[in-house]
Amino acid sequence: MIDLDTIKLSNAQIAWRAAQDIEDGAYVNLGIGFPEMVARFQPEGREAIFHTENGVLDFGKAPEKGDEDWDCINAGKKAITIKPGTAFFHHADSFAMVRGGHLDVAILGAYQIAQNGDLANWSTGKGGVPAVGGAMDLVHGAKRVAVLTDHVTKKGDPKLVAACTMPLTGVGCVTRIYTSLALIDVVDGHFVLREKIPAISFDDLQALTGAPLHTDGEVIDLICPEELA
């Protein structure tokens, strides 16, 4: 059996790959946690404008420790900064941007993604305190909804599945999945493999995926910067 830990992409590499798809001038919302990392890898010469649900557009980097202004935070409640071009607005206006289709891309984390684009990322369904936040709005608002995720769970179970077993965040909403092993699109109810890391074979990747992987033309080698490994 292959040792995934030695071959899989790091979170930084997955985020880097997602960043390569963000066009110049795109309005982008990055989910709390791992997806926030995408902002670090915006290709030079391309300017993305980041939106955060709590009412800030076009914000700057995190401040130095000790320089935080706790009135200036992102949806993850981390301190951010303003920069030329920043705008503040209230929550209803913020979600008008989201729901109204004004974001070009939303990039979220996932527990499970089904081959029809269903996403489960808010509740494991196992009790505890449910907490949905803005994810259910984001998945139906942005023009393109992408997911960043490990290809499998910590226990090794597929996260890309035939049908989600966990409570859904949204129906048929995900269009692209950046995993630790591959780049997969959701097309007409199927997973379509676009890119995979060279260290894994198609068959091994299929074995780690809970629904059939289709191809549509060449599968490209997914190569990410070594220094992010």
Place this chain on the structure above:
Amino acid sequence: MIDLDTIKLSNAQIAWRAAQDIEDGAYVNLGIGFPEMVARFQPEGREAIFHTENGVLDFGKAPEKGDEDWDCINAGKKAITIKPGTAFFHHADSFAMVRGGHLDVAILGAYQIAQNGDLANWSTGKGGVPAVGGAMDLVHGAKRVAVLTDHVTKKGDPKLVAACTMPLTGVGCVTRIYTSLALIDVVDGHFVLREKIPAISFDDLQALTGAPLHTDGEVIDLICPEELA
């Protein structure tokens, strides 16, 4: 037959009477035209805050001729001025104030008012160009909807009627009617006469009114300042 023209209140007197009912601190919208006159007669010591649908709260008096700034107008497209406390906002926010019940009083003109509080004031139903403006929003938004009107039409027909024959602006919305002869409330589907000018008898007033006038306690003499006649 009585000569109404010699006894009836002037528009200024009707507006004056309406102004006496506006409490200190009330938020008030005055309809285009005749109702705008109410602002002139705000009793001393009571401060009303005026709202105009096109996005201004707490505006000042009309500017001197020649001093108009045509970016600063009211719903009647007349020039207004700002004063300490003025706020500007967009149209959706403005009608959130209206529809959301934040106005204390709206005072409108009328073609017909029915004894159940139905109001017709936007279309005579006779063709021409229909134009509704903000009246349909105002009648369902303000906590209190009052009407200023001549008691009868130019032809002498009642404007206070059993049921409106003209297209409705709103259903059961009017609570108080200031006419050129009387002050009448709408209570439980009836016209209740509160005040009338001394120069007209109850019977003559009833004859000019298209539905029964009820009383509930004393009918007070409606006395307005002579200098406004």
Place this chain on the structure above:
Amino acid sequence: MDKTLPSLAEAVAGIPDGATIMIGGFGGSGAPIELIHALIDQGAKDLTVINNNAGNGHVGIAALIEQKRVRKMICSFPRSADPRVFTEAYLAGEIELEIVPQGTLAERIRAGGAGIPAFYTPTSYGTDVANGKAIGTFEGREYVQERWLKADYALIKAEEADPHGNLTYRMAARNFNPVMATAATVTIAQASKIVELGAIDPEHVITPGIFVNHIIEVPNPAQEEVLNREGAVYP
């Protein structure tokens, strides 16, 4: 990223015949006269125009109607004083009219921009304007179901714009402009002044740039009211 275009003509160049266009303003206040006149010069016809009114005098929307470019008006208050360009076209059966109460018009446009396909309002319940619309009862009271309103283009008038399209408005010229900016596929804003990025305080931005596609500087823009008092005619 710089959303600035060099000319009004370029800004409106892509608007096709048959387009639905929201035009900001309430009467003349906030009306993007220069953009409307550029649209007249451009020649697009068979337009559906959404505005609170239907023009005044012989400039702006009235001129667009006079040039027979407008198939349909969606508005709350199309009546105007003399000259009565819309009125005559309407009575001659040359232009369609959809009357929408003013607050419902503003809310339908906001809904279009906010991804809300339908909502319920007390406005117009029991009137002819509600004919044919679904009625809902909530907490014992009846409401009329209204649908969102969107457009292919919005032509709006701002006071300041920065290169990312962040906008401010002057006084009551704000009116429908910010909501229309949110509800069109392509929003084109004329601004009295284009300022450098960062010159607008982030707390004073009224329309964030995400809603704006193109900006054009039009210093000292015309006021419809002033033009009409001067008897101006366009073109």
Place this chain on the structure above:
Amino acid sequence: MDKTLPSLAEAVAGIPDGATIMIGGFGGSGAPIELIHALIDQGAKDLTVINNNAGNGHVGIAALIEQKRVRKMICSFPRSADPRVFTEAYLAGEIELEIVPQGTLAERIRAGGAGIPAFYTPTSYGTDVANGKAIGTFEGREYVQERWLKADYALIKAEEADPHGNLTYRMAARNFNPVMATAATVTIAQASKIVELGAIDPEHVITPGIFVNHIIEVPNPAQEEVLNREGAVYP
């Protein structure tokens, strides 16, 4: 007209047991800590609290919950890092929870303030959160019907206030505060500074005074985040 009250205690004095209270803020940003602590001192219990979150640490809403004053939370994201005041109360069955997606929460509150009893949103369609809600189909797509949300009181945090209750907000501390101000029977705003009438530029007013009943000056207000990093506990 002057809406200024002399003390936090007077501002919250009238809040009865069982009241529904909107509390502004997103996490600690924009949270009216001093008003919440005055409410704790006042003693009202059996409250329904509407906020994006359910408190952090042992101050603000977390302290209100810890003092067992809250019967029910309506929020989008009640999870918090240690200490987990809400989590423990919830798992112990001591507090009710209504989970609302964040954008739906904001829109329901806006609808409450804007006189819109119900609206349709794509958000939550096909999920457990939509269970039992009416579904509407518009232009071939399904949407969930959501109802307005109103409150007896809103406790909000502003930056500047004038005597008529016109408000501004500081940076992202704006968040839910302006919409909550519109949706409560009584809106009480604490402001870092009360300025004279006319000191706020009419174009910079974010919450017009019509939405505000009482203002109280609270200079140098506490930041929940800072309090929690210091390990603060209230009372």
